[in-house]
Amino acid sequence: MLRGLNHITIAVSDLERSLAFYTEVASMKAHVRWDNGAYLSLGDVWFCLSCDKVVPSQDYSHIALDVSEEDFAPFTEKLRNAGVTEWKQNSSEGHSVYFLDPDGNKLEAHSGNLQSRLVSLKSKPYAGLVWL
Structure with a gap:
């Protein structure tokens, strides 16, 4: 298993x-x-x-990396100072910065976890949300 x-x-x-x-x-x-x-x-x-041969995804598929709340702002500043491209703005719970690696692979740095996301869904559910 x-x-x-x-x-x-x-x-x-x-x-x-x-x-x-x-x-x-x-x-x-x-x-x-x-x-x-x-x-x-x-x-x-x-x-x-x-x-x-790199063929970056054209959809929302990406790899999310964990960052603490206190490290989020300094990390985001580090990305911007390095000229890293951001590909999306965050619209969900927790702080996120969505950025591209040098080949255009999609990454995200997120402060939060599954539990904090589930808690946020109780007050702001996604359209059609069903609890399993």
Whole structure:
């Protein structure tokens, strides 16, 4: 039986550029790199950069990364100072900044969790919301 998330792999076109972005801007820890990829981590999440032809999603699919309330503003300022592109404005519970990596992969930094989102839905339910 499945028991959780194992790792996230994203395609990148330029390993050096992406490694710099994910370690310097996104503050991930680099562990190893090789000709066509690298392994990093963020907290307990294993993150893999894999050189490939990049075809960023045109829909809402994205990877959301956790940021504390107190670190949200400094992190957002860091992104903006680095010239990182924002792709969406937040309209839901918690603070979020939606941004693109150097290849256009969609990311989000969010302060909140599933429990805080569910609590917010009690007072502001989505259209057609059904509790399961």
